[in-house]
Amino acid sequence: MSVVYSRRLKKELQEIQIEQADPAKRAAGIQLLQADDLKTWYFSIEVLGDSLYKNETFHLMVRFDPEYPFKSPAVQFVVSDKVKPPIHPHVYTNGHICASILGDDWSPTLSVMAICITIQSMLASCKKKELPEGNDDYVRTAPDNPKKTRFVYHDDTV
Amino acid sequence: MSSDYEFSDYEYEDDEESMDVEGGSASSEEDMGMDEVYDDEIKIVSEGKKAYEVDYKPLTLQQVKDLVVADVDYISTIFGVDSDVAALLLRHMDWNKDRLTEKYMDNASSISITAGVSPVPKPSYPTSDRSKRVTRSSKSSKKLGQPSSFEPFLCPICFDDTATDTLALSCGHTFCTGCWTVYTISKIRDEGEHRILCMAENCGVVALDPFVHKALGDDEDTIARYDELLVRNYVACNKNLKYCPYPSCDRSVSCPTASSRSALSTIVPTVSCGADPKHKFCFGCTIDGDHRPVLCTIAKMWLKKCRDDSETANWIKSNTKECSKCQSTIEKNGGCNHMTCKKCKYEFCWVCMGPWAEHGTAWYSCNRYDDKSGVDARDAQSKSRASLERYLHYYNRWANHEQSAKLSIELYMKTEKKMEEMQLTTDLTWIEVQFMKKAVDIVENCRTTLKWTYAMAYYLQNGNQKAMFEDNQRDLERAVEDLSELLEQPIESEYIPVLRQKVTDKSVYVQKRNEILLEDTAKGYLEERWKWNDIVIDTL
Ligand SMILES: [Zn+2]
């Protein structure tokens, strides 16, 4: 099991690093910031072109279970003095994200990069900057790890 | 104490809707099928039925599996499909044969796709080489490790290029057997999922049972868990069935009379799976055990109130009290409410702290709340105080019986020791000393009834009916306390035959009082005799 986990993550990391070095292959607006180990990786995300998030940069934190890729990683926006999470109907102010790809719709053939791209397009297609319903209640009671939350997925296309 | 109960928002589905679903000719068909299965092996529990008992049938795991097989065979025959495919279609339609048949006749390929039996067709490819194209033709640049047709198989999940064993569902998405195994085990064990989807993203194909078994190999534990999940799914989809809630029990109960919400306004369907006398549960709600004589909705309401008011009532839960005469601390260590202070020998009632002498006389009033203080209340403050006091009166007695029932485990152990002693000091046989054990069981059982009668009395409107209910309650309570006290007395061997006679007589009497109370309450529901307080009327 741990063999699968580390072989798979090393392979993903290798592919990401090759892509990042080659502007033709790189997914525009997504950049690997830090991957010191096979536990926690950080990415920066920008939405290019016309969108409500023009000129804003967000940071994603990705944490892996030993059961990755059979279990989805825990993904959330970083909240700190320097970076803030986007204001979006599926993003809580503590950085937790309600997206089905991180839960029920996760598949072991998806990758960390596929998650980043999905979240980027979730931002790109947003029509109105607003907080999720019940944000304050959720943030007050939310577990540290968003994977412990049973989200009810809303329309992912928003 | 209320925290011992799990609250659940489980709700019955709308009665009418489920009627539609079950209605028509097929349901009588199904009933007949079920009876065939039950009749030989199961004794029907309704013989000599009392008003407070419901008709039900305990089912073993095998009997439920037989019902599953019957449904699967039925669909498999009329659709002309494999039984594994029929099972998947039935699960997809929550085991509703009528609706499945309707949908299947309407458009077989469409329901096969949504059920995960067959993959979504991709018209751009010729269907003839389906298995080749799926693994080799994906073009997305963000997918990992696309194997080209010239290389050996590389599993796109684990990147193991040495794996030779591969498996694929009807969609053709191929992965190494090792990955399938880990994935299937994790779905079944960690997520309790019986619907094993293809691992490929956005693929809705579901594994048929033989595939799941292949992926699990010789992992017997997980195969057993998978089988259990399938049976539980079947039971959960059938409103006439309930799975026994006791941990690691695999039996079920069939109780069609309690399957609609409206039935629960007149009956308290207490059933047992038959595996163990302790496996008693309510068919109508998830409050475990036996909450007779109180209806499910009222029992739930009462537990909610106890939970909400737990802080104000907390002091009552305390296991120690002071003797009201000499103020020395007294610890309750048995189920009996007749307390004697070790220091000053003052005898009193644990519940009301009043002198015990009064409880033996005709003006015993420990179970009845005197509403006069409420009537006398002048301002709002004393009114709310009075309402708290009223609640505490009932809660106090409710909690006390609950605690006493728990303490009966200790009483049980003491009793066992006594029974051993009795076998040694007398020529009584093991069978003959069983009267003590039986008596303890009866006390525990009746304390559960008594406990719930206080919840019932709290919600009953004052009047003749309530007074009669409280008379029955008082008679039962007295009888239980008498028996309980008898069981705690020190045993002196020369009196054993006398004690045995006394305990047996009292046990019979207690059971009779319990039956009278349950019977009268059950009939009261059917006759709509019980008048409730406004809080209940607003909620019902
Ligand atoms: Zn693999």
Ligand SMILES: [Zn+2]
């Ligand atoms: Zn597939």
Ligand SMILES: [Zn+2]
């Ligand atoms: Zn059971």
Ligand SMILES: [Zn+2]
């Ligand atoms: Zn109930």
